Each structure stands twice: as structure tokens, then as C-alpha cells.
Amino acid sequence: MGLWAEGDDEKEIRHPAELSEAACLHHVRDRQLCKDVRSLVSGTRMARRAVLWGFRKPWLRHGKGPPWKAALLAPLPLRFLRSRWLEASCLVKLHARDVGGAKLQKAVKSWQMAGRDISARWHGFAIPSSKVLKILKSCSSGGLVELGAGVGYWATLLKRRGVDIAALDIDPPAPRARESSCNVNFGDASSLKKLSHQTLLLCMPPPGEASCADEALASFRGRHVAYVGEWRSGMTATESFHETLLSRYVLEHRVPLPCYPNMRVECFIFRSRGKKEGLAQHAQSELLTCDGCGATASLYFCPATRFWRLCSEACYDALLSEQASLLKMTSCGFGLPVPAWSSWEAYGWLAVEAASSQQWSALKRATPQPEIEGWQKTVGKNDMQNNARICRALVFLAFMLV
Numbered sequence: 001m002g003l004w005a006e007g008d009d010e011k012e013i014r015h016p017a018e019l020s021e022a023a024c025l026h027h028v029r030d031r032q033l034c035k036d037v038r039s040l041v042s043g044t045r046m047a048r049r050a051v052l053w054g055f056r057k058p059w060l061r062h063g064k065g066p067p068w069k070a071a072l073l074a075p076l077p078l079r080f081l082r083s084r085w086l087e088a089s090c091l092v093k094l095h096a097r098d099v100g101g102a103k104l105q106k107a108v109k110s111w112q113m114a115g116r117d118i119s120a121r122w123h124g125f126a127i128p129s130s131k132v133l134k135i136l137k138s139c140s141s142g143g144l145v146e147l148g149a150g151v152g153y154w155a156t157l158l159k160r161r162g163v164d165i166a167a168l169d170i171d172p173p174a175p176r177a178r179e180s181s182c183n184v185n186f187g188d189a190s191s192l193k194k195l196s197h198q199t200l201l202l203c204m205p206p207p208g209e210a211s212c213a214d215e216a217l218a219s220f221r222g223r224h225v226a227y228v229g230e231w232r233s234g235m236t237a238t239e240s241f242h243e244t245l246l247s248r249y250v251l252e253h254r255v256p257l258p259c260y261p262n263m264r265v266e267c268f269i270f271r272s273r274g275k276k277e278g279l280a281q282h283a284q285s286e287l288l289t290c291d292g293c294g295a296t297a298s299l300y301f302c303p304a305t306r307f308w309r310l311c312s313e314a315c316y317d318a319l320l321s322e323q324a325s326l327l328k329m330t331s332c333g334f335g336l337p338v339p340a341w342s343s344w345e346a347y348g349w350l351a352v353e354a355a356s357s358q359q360w361s362a363l364k365r366a367t368p369q370p371e372i373e374g375w376q377k378t379v380g381k382n383d384m385q386n387n388a389r390i391c392r393a394l395v396f397l398a399f400m401l402v
């Protein structure tokens, strides 16, 4: 990825996604292997999720033609995600018996996470889809400003689709030479007050930090807010940010995005609530519903995939085969056991202050942005816990010596 980024023109050095796609095309020429990997994503509800990755239906159903349509038109992070998944799934199928399950499983997990992290750094912490870019464009007639734009990947894709865009970040990268790229300028939440753009884009705002969440909403005067993240899980933005969105805005679009494993990222597009519009009491419940029965009761989430949100053991039982199917797909073909219902945790806002170190570590492992400030707090917390543990051990030792 580093080599690819060194090139002045992106075509000079082939992107790793292209190399991975070439490997996939070579593998899926084997008809039996192709059938085996297709079975991971077809025939269940999860096939719909696979379609989010842009796999072609004729390929999913019959193995006809290439796995994806017009690869060049898809965003690079999506190409990288799906081709690395397909490549790994082929290799698991081919070599699981020779290498040994546990060893290969660990290697595949590392392969997925390394791909996730590197792609997140060079492109963005969330993967855009053609659909979400189209919807964002339709909501950006008065111009769009992205705060916390990072390297400007999402902004560049929107600029190339004709969106009038300004990209801001407190640590902007060096200006790009290519005219079609969107340059990112220095700017924080207070900069929004001086801008007249009508749509604000916040992509994966850091957890617990008000600067890219509450302060941004307080400074923004436009009509639409597009928030890319996990809804009220603790992974992105702040709890009060979610509350403000529900009280001051009305949800217009909700677009599930292609995801790395262990995340459920969506794009929520809100418009500001008119003075005469009442508070939609049902808004929040509509955003968090049981994947089984659609109930708005208290939900629990799957500790292995972090995908499922279910209300009861009855819904858990009803979706057992779906859960097994998703687990097998996200682990590139390993048939892992579905976590017992008793191990599921209540779904809700997880703040670093209230979370156990185990809960916070699990949330941190699930995100490709653990180096940012919002996650660093956990280092301090773990250090404090370790220090407390060491102190207790020393006191105990001193007591024994006395």
C-alpha cells in the first residue's frame, strides 16, 4: 500500500486490491473451489450482505462470469475488502487440511485485520459504497463540508461525482497533485460557523470526543447531517451526539455500508427538524430493532460478530443457522461455534469510564482506528489497573515478608 501511495499517478504502481483481484480470478477458475466459496455467501440472508460487497448475482448463483461487476468503478477499499476476503476463503478451502485449522485460522484473522487497518489509514475508517455516495450527492445541493476528513478519500470520491465539497481536518495531509483529488484544509468544529455548506459529513467520529460530534452539531447551521458510524454503540461519536441528532433532526436515509469484520457501520442522513414538526417519539426505537422480530425491546449483541442485535433467546434460536452462516462467512470458511446466548451482552452505549477493560478492549479491537485519542484513554485505564494490580501484589508481598 505504501508503494502504491508513493506513485505520482495511482496507475504507476498497481494497487494491492488489483493484485488481490488477480489472485482471486486465478483461484475461482477451479469450478469446485468457486462453488465452495460461493456457498459461503449464497442461499442465506447473508447473501444480501454479500451483495453490498458488489458480488454479481450470476456469479453467486451459478459461478458465471467474474465475481464482481466493473471492478474499476467500485471504491478501492471495497475492492480491497472483498478481494482479500475471497482470496483468503480460497486459500482456507485449499490448505486448511494441510496447515492445521487453528494455525491457519489465526493467520487468516491477522490477514483480515492487517488489510482492514492499512486500508483504513490510506483511504478512510469506513468503506463507501456507490449507493451511499449517490445518496450523499442527492443531499448536497447546497454544498457539503466534511469535518475530520482524514486523508480526504471520501471527499475525493464525492468531488469526482460533482459535489461542491470542502474537507477539513485538524491534521490535514500535504496537498495532492492530482486535480481530481480533494485537498483537505485545516479546520475544526468552530470553522463550520464560517461556512455556508448545507450538508455536514462526519465519518467515524472518534469515540467520546465532542470536537467531531457535539461541537460540530453546535457550530453547524446547515440542513443535513450525514453521520457514518455505529449507532449508539460507543464505537463512534458521543452518546449526547446521538441524542441531539434524534431531538433536533429527522432521519431521512439509513444506508448499511460494506463492513470489515466485527463492525456494523451505516450512514445515517438527517435533516434539521422544522419548528412545527413534533418530536418523533418512535425515531430512536426505529433505529435499534431486533434483527429477528423487529421488536424495539432491550437488545443484546453477538460477541463474535458484533453484527446481530436480538431481543430474546427465542429470536436467537430462530436465527441460529443464519448466525452460523455469517460466522462462517466472516471467518473465511471456518465453521466456528455460535456464541451461547448467555454470553451475549446488553446492547447500549459503552463509555470508557463505565466499561470493563474486557468490554473496552473488545470494542477497540473491532475498530480500525485504535490509535486515535478516544481510544488512548483505555491505555491509561489499563495502565492504572495494572498499576493497582502491581501495588496490591507489592502490599501482599510486603505483608508476607513482615
Ligand SMILES: [Zn+2]
Pocket (backbone or CB within 6 Å): 290, 291, 292, 293, 294, 295, 310, 311, 312, 315
Ligand atoms: Zn426479537
